[in-house]
Amino acid sequence: MAIQPYQEDNEASSGPLDTAPAKRLRWATQRVAGSQGGTKRQSILRRLSHKKRSSDDSAKRESNGTDLESVPEGSEASTEQAGAGRRVFFNMPLPEDARDEEGHPIAQFVRNKIRTAKYTPISFIPKNLWFQFHNIANIYFLFIIILSIFPIFGASNPGLSAVPLIVIVTITAIKDAIEDWRRTVLDNELNNAPAHRLVDWENVNTAEDQISLWRKFKKANTRAITFVWHLWKNRKESKAEKRNSQKDRALDEGGDTRRPSMYSQRMSVISMATEEPGAMEMTPVHSPMPASAMEGSKEMDLGDHIRKSLENDALKPGDVHQVVEVAKDPTDPNAPIPKRFYGNIINPNKPTGKARFKKDCWKNVQVGDFVRLYNEESIPADIVVLSTSDPDGACYVETKNLDGETNLKVRQALHCGQKVKRARDCERAEFILESEPPHANLYSYSGAVRWKQYGSKNSDVEAADMAEPVSINNMLLRGCSIRNTEWVLGIVVFTGEETKIMLNSGITPTKRAQISKDLNWNVIYNFIILFFMCLISAVVQGTTWGKGDESLDFFEFGSYGGTPGLNGFITFWAAIILFQNLVPISLYITLEIIRTAQAFFIYSDTFMYYAPVDYPCTPKSWNISDDLGQIEYIFSDKTGTLTQNVMEFKKVTINGVPYGEAYTEALAGMQKRQGIDTDAEGAKARIQIARAKVKMLEDLRKLHDNPYLLDENVTFVAPDYVSDLTGASGPEQKAANEYFMLALALCHTVITERTPGDPPKLEFKAQSPDEAALVATARDCGFTVLGRSNDGIIVNVLGDERQYTVLNILEFNSSRKRMSAIVRMPNGKIVLFCKGADSIIYSRLKKGEQQGLRKTTADHLEMFAREGLRTLCIAQRELDEEEYQIWNKQHDIAAAAIQNREEKLEEVSDAIERDLTLLGGTAIEDRLQDGVPDAIQLLAEAGIKLWVLTGDKVETAINIGFSCNLLGNDMDLIVLNVQDENLASAEAELDKNLA
Structure with a gap:
C-alpha cells in the first residue's frame, strides 16, 4: 500500500465480494443481547483480520438425486432432493418417508405466532431482577442490607436500609414493564391481524394442533381481558360518536353523502360475490358511485358481473394443448413467434369440495396454507406467489419495513400457477414444493415446484413430470406490503421464527447505556477506596483494643469480640455499613427519573414530529437515550441515505459520440475546490439547459408524435442526439442511436403501469430505480415500452409497434454486477443485450x-x-439458434437445482456473456437529499467524525465530498490506495502515516 498526496488520476478498484451466506447463519443485521467492548479500540483493518469466517457447507455437499434430463417444457423433471431443506405437499398424500408410524407428518413446522417481548407474566420478576443486578451498585447495596440484618454489626434498623434499593428496583421494573407491555401489545396486534386463508380443505403438512392446558388458560385470560378492554373502549367511542353526530346533524341535514372507503366497498362486494362455495374472493374495480347508489338490485348485478367474469376465466378442458407449435422461420418476418409452454399445476380430473377463503388471524397461518392477499395488506409469512390480478402475474411489494428501501419491488407469479385463481382451483392444484431450509439472506431463495402435467379432463394421455424453479423474485417476505395490486394468491413456505425478517431480528436485546457501564467502574473504584478505609479502621480498632491500661477502658461498655483480632474483624464490617454512602444510591434513583422524563420530552418534541404520517419521535428503549450525547463517529452509506435514491438520466455515449447537458452537484463540488462561484455558474448552466430542453422537445415532436412524451418527465437534454437520430451525422450514427435506445427498452425487468388520461401516462415499476430511469429515457426518445405479453415485450419504436420475445433474463446481483436479456428479434435473430459496470x-x-x-x-x-454520475456500459451479442438451444438446456437444468443454484446459474451465465460488442454507456444522477450539506456541516462543528461509504470512483467520491460539505478546501486531502490484500502491511502503513 502506498500513501500519497491526492492526484487527479488516482482511482480505487475493488474486487467482487462473495456474499453467499452459510445456511442458518445470520446474513443481515444481527441483534444480540448484551454487547462486548473488547474490539472497540481496534482499528477497522484489525477487526477485518479477526472476522469470523463461515464455511459454506452447501458447496461441499452433493445432491442426493440426479439433474434434470431435459428442459421443463413438457419433459421429465429431476428427482433432486433438497438435502436438509423441506418438502411441502399440496393436495397429495404424504409419502411414507414423510410420515411417522401413526401416519402423522414427521416434519414439525413452527407456529406463525411471534413474540418480541422479553418477559412473560411468570418470567418477569426473576428475569428483570437478573438484568437489574448486572449493575454492580445494586449488588453492593444488597450486600449492605444483608450485613445490616446481623445485630453484631450495630445496624439499628435493617428494614430502613432496604428501602432505597427497593425503590430503585421497583421504579426500574415498572419502567421495564411499561416498555415490554408496549411490545406485547404490538405482538398481539400483529398476531391477530387479519389474513384470508383457505379453509375446509386438508393441509397434509400439519398435524392437528394439540393445545396444552397452559395455552388454554392463557387464551381464556387473554379473551377476558380483551373483552373488558373492547367493552370499555366501545362505550367511550359511542359517547364520542353521539357528541359528533349531534354536531353533524346541524351541518348536514341532506343525508349521508360521504364516500365509503375502498376497503368497505371491497368487503361488501366480496361478501355478495362469494356466497356460493368455492367462489373467488377477488377485489373488484371500485365504482366511483357513493355508497347510497349501491343498493338493492344494483348490488346483485355487480356481484353477478363478477361471477360471470370469473367464469369466463375458468380453466377450460384442453388448455394444456393450447400451445403454438410452429417453429419460427427466420426468413419469414410474418411467421408466428413460438410460445413457451410452462405447464399447469391444476389436475382437471380431481373433484372439488367446499373449500373457501376465510378471514383468519396471522397466528393461525401454517406452512402449506393457501393465502390470498389484497392491496395495501401486509404479508403474514414468507409466501410463494402462484397468481395475481395482473395478467402477466406481476405484483408490487413495498419492502421498507424489511430493508429500508422505499421504491416498490416487482415480484412474479410462477408460470405454472397462474391458472390458480379461485378456491376450487386451489383444491385441484396437485404439486410439491421443494425448498431450501430457512436462512436470513433477504436476497436469496432456492426452491422448485414439481407436478404431473395432465391433459384434458378424462384424457387417457399419461401425465408428464414437470418442474419450475422458484427464486426470491417469486417470493413475498413477511413484513412487506402489497401495493398497486388488487389481489395475490400464494402458498406459505416459512412461518413465525423461520421467516427471513425474524431470522434477521434475533432476540430482543437488553440495552444498557454507556453511563451505566461507566458507573460500574466508578462503583468498583469507590469500593476499593472503601475497602482500604474499613481495613484501616479495623486495624486501628484491633490495635487499640489490644493495649492495656488505656483510658479507653472507662468508655467501653463491652465488646462483641473477645480478642483484638475478632474485634477488628467486626469493626471492618461495621465500618462498611457506616461508610456505605461513599457509593451514592440516590444517584441511581435520579438517573432513572431523568431518563423517564427525557423519553417524555423526546416524544413531545415538535421538531422531531413527522407530519406526513402523523407520527412523533417515539423512544423504544428509555434507558439508552443519554447515549445520543456521546456519539463520536457516524458511519453512513451514500445511495439512499445521503442521496434521494431518485435516478435521473443525464448523459450518454453512443458509438463514441457523447450526448447530454447537465450541471451536477459533483461538478459544483469540483468548481468549489477551484474557488469558482458555484451559485453564479449554476444559474448560468441551468438557463442554458432549459433552452436546450425546449429545442430538444420541439425536435422530438417533429420526429415522432409521441403521446407519452411529457415535458416535466424529461431529464435527458441533448438536442444533438435528436439531430443525429434524424440522420444529420449519417446513417451509421442514426442506426447506432436507434439500436442503443432499443437495447435500453429491451434489457430490463420493468413492469409498465398505464394511467389513462389526456395525454395518457406510462409509469415504470422496477426493482432498481436505475432501470426505471433507463426505460423512461428510452420512452422519451420514442422507444416506448407499452407492456409485456406472455413471453415478450411490446415496444413502440418511433410510431411502429413491435413485439420482441424475451427468451431468458440473467438477473443482476452484487457479485455479477451485470444483467442480460436474451431476445428474439422480429426478424428471427437471437440477440443478447447486456448492461453492467464498465469494468x-x-x-x-x-x-x-x-x-x-x-x-x-x-x-x-x-x-x-468526475461529474458525479453513475455509469453503466451497454453491449450486445448475436447468437445462432443451435448455440442458444444447447445453452438454454443447461440454463434450465441449473435454474431447477435446489442446491447451489446461484453458483450453477452464474457458471452458465458466464459462458454466454462473452465476446460482446460494445454499444455505449449511460450516466445517471442521484441528487443529494435536501439539507444534507447543512446537516454534515453541523455534525462537523459538533466534533462528530463522519465516514461515508461509496462504490464510486475516487474522483467522483472526492467531488461529491466537496458538494456535501464532507470535505473542504482547508483540509489536507490524502488518498490511500491499497494495492494488495495484506492487512498487516496496510495497518502498519496507516499507523506510520496517520498516527
Missing part, C-alpha cells in the same frame, strides 16, 4: 475488436464519473 463489460468484450471505440467510450465514462 465488468470491458472484460467481456470480444478480443481485438473496437479498440478505438473502447478508448473513446472509457474516456467519456471517466468524464461522466
Whole structure:
C-alpha cells in the first residue's frame, strides 16, 4: 500500500465480494443481547483480520438425486432432493418417508405466532431482577442490607436500609414493564391481524394442533381481558360518536353523502360475490358511485358481473394443448413467434369440495396454507406467489419495513400457477414444493415446484413430470406490503421464527447505556477506596483494643469480640455499613427519573414530529437515550441515505459520440475546490439547459408524435442526439442511436403501469430505480415500452409497434454486477443485450475488436464519473439458434437445482456473456437529499467524525465530498490506495502515516 498526496488520476478498484451466506447463519443485521467492548479500540483493518469466517457447507455437499434430463417444457423433471431443506405437499398424500408410524407428518413446522417481548407474566420478576443486578451498585447495596440484618454489626434498623434499593428496583421494573407491555401489545396486534386463508380443505403438512392446558388458560385470560378492554373502549367511542353526530346533524341535514372507503366497498362486494362455495374472493374495480347508489338490485348485478367474469376465466378442458407449435422461420418476418409452454399445476380430473377463503388471524397461518392477499395488506409469512390480478402475474411489494428501501419491488407469479385463481382451483392444484431450509439472506431463495402435467379432463394421455424453479423474485417476505395490486394468491413456505425478517431480528436485546457501564467502574473504584478505609479502621480498632491500661477502658461498655483480632474483624464490617454512602444510591434513583422524563420530552418534541404520517419521535428503549450525547463517529452509506435514491438520466455515449447537458452537484463540488462561484455558474448552466430542453422537445415532436412524451418527465437534454437520430451525422450514427435506445427498452425487468388520461401516462415499476430511469429515457426518445405479453415485450419504436420475445433474463446481483436479456428479434435473430459496470463489460468484450471505440467510450465514462454520475456500459451479442438451444438446456437444468443454484446459474451465465460488442454507456444522477450539506456541516462543528461509504470512483467520491460539505478546501486531502490484500502491511502503513 502506498500513501500519497491526492492526484487527479488516482482511482480505487475493488474486487467482487462473495456474499453467499452459510445456511442458518445470520446474513443481515444481527441483534444480540448484551454487547462486548473488547474490539472497540481496534482499528477497522484489525477487526477485518479477526472476522469470523463461515464455511459454506452447501458447496461441499452433493445432491442426493440426479439433474434434470431435459428442459421443463413438457419433459421429465429431476428427482433432486433438497438435502436438509423441506418438502411441502399440496393436495397429495404424504409419502411414507414423510410420515411417522401413526401416519402423522414427521416434519414439525413452527407456529406463525411471534413474540418480541422479553418477559412473560411468570418470567418477569426473576428475569428483570437478573438484568437489574448486572449493575454492580445494586449488588453492593444488597450486600449492605444483608450485613445490616446481623445485630453484631450495630445496624439499628435493617428494614430502613432496604428501602432505597427497593425503590430503585421497583421504579426500574415498572419502567421495564411499561416498555415490554408496549411490545406485547404490538405482538398481539400483529398476531391477530387479519389474513384470508383457505379453509375446509386438508393441509397434509400439519398435524392437528394439540393445545396444552397452559395455552388454554392463557387464551381464556387473554379473551377476558380483551373483552373488558373492547367493552370499555366501545362505550367511550359511542359517547364520542353521539357528541359528533349531534354536531353533524346541524351541518348536514341532506343525508349521508360521504364516500365509503375502498376497503368497505371491497368487503361488501366480496361478501355478495362469494356466497356460493368455492367462489373467488377477488377485489373488484371500485365504482366511483357513493355508497347510497349501491343498493338493492344494483348490488346483485355487480356481484353477478363478477361471477360471470370469473367464469369466463375458468380453466377450460384442453388448455394444456393450447400451445403454438410452429417453429419460427427466420426468413419469414410474418411467421408466428413460438410460445413457451410452462405447464399447469391444476389436475382437471380431481373433484372439488367446499373449500373457501376465510378471514383468519396471522397466528393461525401454517406452512402449506393457501393465502390470498389484497392491496395495501401486509404479508403474514414468507409466501410463494402462484397468481395475481395482473395478467402477466406481476405484483408490487413495498419492502421498507424489511430493508429500508422505499421504491416498490416487482415480484412474479410462477408460470405454472397462474391458472390458480379461485378456491376450487386451489383444491385441484396437485404439486410439491421443494425448498431450501430457512436462512436470513433477504436476497436469496432456492426452491422448485414439481407436478404431473395432465391433459384434458378424462384424457387417457399419461401425465408428464414437470418442474419450475422458484427464486426470491417469486417470493413475498413477511413484513412487506402489497401495493398497486388488487389481489395475490400464494402458498406459505416459512412461518413465525423461520421467516427471513425474524431470522434477521434475533432476540430482543437488553440495552444498557454507556453511563451505566461507566458507573460500574466508578462503583468498583469507590469500593476499593472503601475497602482500604474499613481495613484501616479495623486495624486501628484491633490495635487499640489490644493495649492495656488505656483510658479507653472507662468508655467501653463491652465488646462483641473477645480478642483484638475478632474485634477488628467486626469493626471492618461495621465500618462498611457506616461508610456505605461513599457509593451514592440516590444517584441511581435520579438517573432513572431523568431518563423517564427525557423519553417524555423526546416524544413531545415538535421538531422531531413527522407530519406526513402523523407520527412523533417515539423512544423504544428509555434507558439508552443519554447515549445520543456521546456519539463520536457516524458511519453512513451514500445511495439512499445521503442521496434521494431518485435516478435521473443525464448523459450518454453512443458509438463514441457523447450526448447530454447537465450541471451536477459533483461538478459544483469540483468548481468549489477551484474557488469558482458555484451559485453564479449554476444559474448560468441551468438557463442554458432549459433552452436546450425546449429545442430538444420541439425536435422530438417533429420526429415522432409521441403521446407519452411529457415535458416535466424529461431529464435527458441533448438536442444533438435528436439531430443525429434524424440522420444529420449519417446513417451509421442514426442506426447506432436507434439500436442503443432499443437495447435500453429491451434489457430490463420493468413492469409498465398505464394511467389513462389526456395525454395518457406510462409509469415504470422496477426493482432498481436505475432501470426505471433507463426505460423512461428510452420512452422519451420514442422507444416506448407499452407492456409485456406472455413471453415478450411490446415496444413502440418511433410510431411502429413491435413485439420482441424475451427468451431468458440473467438477473443482476452484487457479485455479477451485470444483467442480460436474451431476445428474439422480429426478424428471427437471437440477440443478447447486456448492461453492467464498465469494468465488468470491458472484460467481456470480444478480443481485438473496437479498440478505438473502447478508448473513446472509457474516456467519456471517466468524464461522466468526475461529474458525479453513475455509469453503466451497454453491449450486445448475436447468437445462432443451435448455440442458444444447447445453452438454454443447461440454463434450465441449473435454474431447477435446489442446491447451489446461484453458483450453477452464474457458471452458465458466464459462458454466454462473452465476446460482446460494445454499444455505449449511460450516466445517471442521484441528487443529494435536501439539507444534507447543512446537516454534515453541523455534525462537523459538533466534533462528530463522519465516514461515508461509496462504490464510486475516487474522483467522483472526492467531488461529491466537496458538494456535501464532507470535505473542504482547508483540509489536507490524502488518498490511500491499497494495492494488495495484506492487512498487516496496510495497518502498519496507516499507523506510520496517520498516527
